[in-house]
Amino acid sequence: MDRELLKGSTPLLLLSLLCEGPMYGYQIIETVRQRTGGTYTLKEGALYPALHKLEATEFITSYWETQENGRERRYYSLLPAGQAFLAAKKKEWNQFVNMVQAFVEPKA
Amino acid sequence: MDRELLKGSTPLLLLSLLCEGPMYGYQIIETVRQRTGGTYTLKEGALYPALHKLEATEFITSYWETQENGRERRYYSLLPAGQAFLAAKKKEWNQFVNMVQAFVEPKA
DNA sequence: TCAGTGTGCATCGCAAAGCGAGGTCCGTCA
DNA sequence: TGACGGACCTCGCTTTGCGATGCACACTGA
Numbered sequence: 605m606d607r608e609l610l611k612g613s614t615p616l617l618l619l620s621l622l623c624e625g626p627m628y629g630y631q632i633i634e635t636v637r638q639r640t641g642g643t644y645t646l647k648e649g650a651l652y653p654a655l656h657k658l659e660a661t662e663f664i665t666s667y668w669e670t671q672e673n674g675r676e677r678r679y680y681s682l683l684p685a686g687q688a689f690l691a692a693k694k695k696e697w698n699q700f701v702n703m704v705q706a707f708v709e710p711k712a
Numbered sequence: 713m714d715r716e717l718l719k720g721s722t723p724l725l726l727l728s729l730l731c732e733g734p735m736y737g738y739q740i741i742e743t744v745r746q747r748t749g750g751t752y753t754l755k756e757g758a759l760y761p762a763l764h765k766l767e768a769t770e771f772i773t774s775y776w777e778t779q780e781n782g783r784e785r786r787y788y789s790l791l792p793a794g795q796a797f798l799a800a801k802k803k804e805w806n807q808f809v810n811m812v813q814a815f816v817e818p819k820a
Numbered sequence: 821t822c823a824g825t826g827t828g829c830a831t832c833g834c835a836a837a838g839c840g841a842g843g844t845c846c847g848t849c850a
Numbered sequence: 851t852g853a854c855g856g857a858c859c860t861c862g863c864t865t866t867g868c869g870a871t872g873c874a875c876a877c878t879g880a
Contacts, residue, residue, distance in 0.1 A: 606801075608720030608837070609808050611866055620815045630828050640811055650867045652830060673876065677828070693714075694816055700717050701809055703748055707728045708802055716866070719837055738857050758838045760859060781847065785857070827876080834868085843860080850853090 605643060614646075614654045616697055619682065619690040622664060626681035629655065655680055663689050713751060722754075722762045724805055727790065727798040730772060734789035737763065763788055771797050 621632060629651060636646045658664045663686030668676050682690070729740060737759060744754045766772045771794030776784050790798070 605808065606720050606804055607867060609804070611719040611837085612714050612716030613812050614867080617812065617815050620818070624818065628828080629830090636815075639814065643807070644811060647868060648828095648830075649832090649869065653866080656830095675828075675875065696714055696717070697812070697816065699751070700713065703752060704721050704725065704805070706747065707725050707744075708805065710728070710732060715838060719866080722837080736857080737859090755839060756857095756859075757840070757861090761837080764859095783846065783857075821880100823878105823880090825876100825878085827874100829873080831872080832870085834870105836866090836868105838865090839863085841861090841863105844858080845856105847856085848854085850851100 610644075610650075613697075614650060615658060616690075616693045617646075618651075618654060618658060619663065619686055619693065622680060622682040623687070623690060626679045628669075628677040628679050630677075632680075658686070662686075718752075718758075721805075722758060723766060724798075724801045725754075726759075726762060726766060727771065727794055727801065730788060730790040731795070731798060734787045736777075736785040736787050738785075740788075766794070770794075 617636070618632070621627060621635065627635070629648075633646050633648070633651060636644060655664070655666075659666055659680070662683060664680050664682055666678050666680045668678050670676050725744070726740070729735060729743065735743070737756075741754050741756070741759060744752060763772070763774075767774055767788070770791060772788050772790055774786050774788045776786050778784050
């Protein structure tokens with residue numbers, strides 16, 4: 605899969621996932637890998653910076669949660685502002701897809 | 713429109729356009745601008761490097777054509793290898809769209 | 821006991837691509 | 851003569867994903 609295509613889609617993906625509920629980093633990676641049947645493996649080097657940026661802009665928050673075995677996980681969850689942003693992103697995404705589609709499949 | 717989304721789509725767009733026939737740079741920009749109703753204005757700084765790269769990899773060729781008024785235009789046209797590449801890119805594009813769509817619109 | 825594996829977080833330097841800005845040349849028309 | 855638009859192109863910046871790397875801890879099995 606061409607990496608370049610993914611470039612702008614990571615925030616959309618993350619927000620969409622978090623819209624279903626809070627998740628932690630490793631879980632996000634695993635979820636994406638499983639849902640795509642392995643064709644898309646989100647890398648840590650892409651995930652964490654994106655997550656931190658989303659947090660810095662207050663679209664998501666994070667909190668640490670201790671598991672029964674004593675280990676910690678950092679959960680990320682969607683904020684209201686993030687929901688609004690997600691909605692806008694979705695719209696943009698649809699526009700984008702339709703646009704490219706119009707060039708790829710000219711005429712109807 | 714988020715620039716980042718466009719990142720990987722430029723070659724696909726260019727090849728798709730050239731699949732309809734030879735075009736010159738300025739014409740490509742105008743065509744894209746018009747077809748998208750102005751929402752997407754392909755910039756020269758994005759177009760020419762992409763075009764040159766496509767030419768370097770022998771997916772397209774270029775030739776100069778002199779107009780009646782004496783001015784020159786550089787036309788780009790699709791090569792067979794470019795057609796094959798386009799087909800592959802289209803496939804990849806569809807895969808990509810379906811993947812993201814699955815996250816954006818979970819469940820059916 | 822201790823190495824290996826899996827979980828889980830994170831950063832760093834690199835490469836690629838679009839962008840904004842700038843630059844050049846030339847024909848046309850006022 | 852000078853402004854405008856067509857037409858080509860490059861350069862440096864920023865952003866982003868990637869690969870590599872690092873750290874820390876729990877569990878398992880030799």
